[in-house]
Amino acid sequence: MLGGRHGLEPVETTLLIPLVARAYGDQLFPDMAVQDRCAAIALAGLHEDEDDIEEFLQDRLSVYGVLSRTRIFRQLATDFFTRHRQGWGVNLGCGLSSYFQWLDRQDNHWLDADLPAVMALRESLLPTLGLRHHSASVDLRRAHWWRSLGLPRGPHAPPVWVMLEGVLMYLQPEEVMHVLREFACHAPPGSELVCDSLSWMATGWASLHPSVSHTDAQFAWGARQMSDFTAIDPRLRKLSEHAVLDGYNLATAWLCPGFRALWGVPAYGIVRLGLAQAR
Numbered sequence: 151m152l153g154g155r156h157g158l159e160p161v162e163t164t165l166l167i168p169l170v171a172r173a174y175g176d177q178l179f180p181d182m183a184v185q186d187r188c189a190a191i192a193l194a195g196l197h198e199d200e201d202d203i204e205e206f207l208q209d210r211l212s213v214y215g216v217l218s219r220t221r222i223f224r225q226l227a228t229d230f231f232t233r234h235r236q237g238w239g240v241n242l243g244c245g246l247s248s249y250f251q252w253l254d255r256q257d258n259h260w261l262d263a264d265l266p267a268v269m270a271l272r273e274s275l276l277p278t279l280g281l282r283h284h285s286a287s288v289d290l291r292r293a294h295w296w297r298s299l300g301l302p303r304g305p306h307a308p309p310v311w312v313m314l315e316g317v318l319m320y321l322q323p324e325e326v327m328h329v330l331r332e333f334a335c336h337a338p339p340g341s342e343l344v345c346d347s348l349s350w351m352a353t354g355w356a357s358l359h360p361s362v363s364h365t366d367a368q369f370a371w372g373a374r375q376m377s378d379f380t381a382i383d384p385r386l387r388k389l390s391e392h393a394v395l396d397g398y399n400l401a402t403a404w405l406c407p408g409f410r411a412l413w414g415v416p417a418y419g420i421v422r423l424g425l426a427q428a429r
Contacts, residue, residue, distance in 0.1 A: 160366040161320045162268050165245030168316065169193055169360045170217035172247075178210065182217040184224070188248035188276055200374075202364075212396055215418065218394045219346055223313055224252050224405035224419050226392075230311040231255045234340060238302055238310045242290060242329075243317035246272055250279045256283050261298060263288040290317070291325050306414040309340035319348040319369050326371050327382045334383035334425065342389065343423045349415050351369040368383040373415045385426045392420040395399040 155163035158165075173190045193203075207213060227239055227249065233259045241249055244262040253260065259282045262350050264272070266287040278285065302308050312333060318326050333343050350372035356362045362369075371380065380386040395418055396406045409417045 155407055158267055158271070159265075160368075162245075162265060163365040164316060164362060164367050165247075165268065166196075166198070166202075166318070166365070167212060168216045168220075169196075169246050170183075170198075170203055171213040172220065174203070174207055175213045175217045175284055178207070179214055179217055182214065182221065184217055184220045184222075185249070186251070189246070192246045192248075192272075192275045205364055206361050207291070211395065211402075212359075212361045214398045215394050218397065219315065219420060222392050222394065223315060223344060224249065226342075226420075226422060227253050227311055230309075230342060231258050234309045237308050237340075240299070240310060240312045242288065242312060242314050244268075244272070245316070246275065247315065248276060249313070250280070250283050254279065254282070258282065259284065259287060260297065261301070265289060270413055290329050291321070293328075294332075295334050301336070302338050303336050305339060307338040309342070310337050312337070312341065312343040314343070314345040316346060318345050319352070319368060321371055321373055325372050328422075330379065330382050330386065330387075333423075334385045337425060339425060345421055345423075346394070347416060347419050347421050349409070349413065349417045350374045351413075351417075375414050376421070379421055379423055387424050387426055388421060389424045390422040391416070392422070393418055399419065 169189055169192060172184055172186035173193045176185065231253065232239060235255060237258055237259045239258060241247060241262050244264050245268060250260040261284045263286045263330060269285060269287045286299050289300055302310055348369060352369050353372050353398060356367055356369045376388060380388055393406060395402045408419060
């Protein structure tokens with residue numbers, strides 16, 4: 151498996167799940183196709199065993215979920231760059247995802263960032279897409295990561311669009327709060343943070359997930375209420391919420407909204423946050 155050959159930790163090896171889904175998912179779900187030309191290149195460079203790839207593809211719900219959330223992230227970023235043509239986009243915990251292939255608007259900048267081992271692997275597999283495409287190593291668990299990345303700060307800086315895809319559920323609760331607080335304290339006005347959200351009920355049960363169970367990673371955090379995303383700082387505001395799995399089949403079309411209505415949080419969804427006027 152990926153971690154053993156490349157020295158990645160269990161959470162880092164979860165990057166294989168979206169990579170396989172984007173490389174092969176268009177064939178399984180043509181209506182949800184994302185046309186990721188970089189995923190197939192990266193996957194070929196990893197030389198993964200066909201049986202390992204097939205294990206992930208058998209988890210069709212997760213493949214669908216990756217394609218669905220990719221389309222949502224991509225649309226939200228497109229909307230952001232329509233409003234802020236010279237803004238920055240940042241993929242924190244980028245793994246081997248390549249969103250700038252879709253989001254290059256000729257004026258904007260994009261930064262892909264992850265832990266050092268992941269970024270070293272990424273550098274060997276994926277090209278940089280032009281002068282406005284940047285990369286950096288980062289550990290979101292450490293203080294001052296916003297400054298360490300050299301991201302725009304201050305009231306007159308261009309807005310930043312921050313995405314965290316498949317990241318927060320693997321952090322400890324205090325680490326999640328640290329990430330949100332760092333964004334609230336340093337992001338320029340007009341910035342947004344978009345992340346996927348797992349319910350607290352999944353915490354500790356990653357071994358039951360058909361794909362994550364192959365990586366030995368564990369779910370460490372999930373939202374108990376939607377205010378968990380904004381309570382850490384009064385400047386944070388929830389701008390929108392997006393369903394990911396509802397369209398998979400009739401069962402999810404009923405169960406996902408029902409879970410959200412009953413428990414007050416989605417079993418799995420995407421949350422978009424913004425900043426109120428700086429104090």
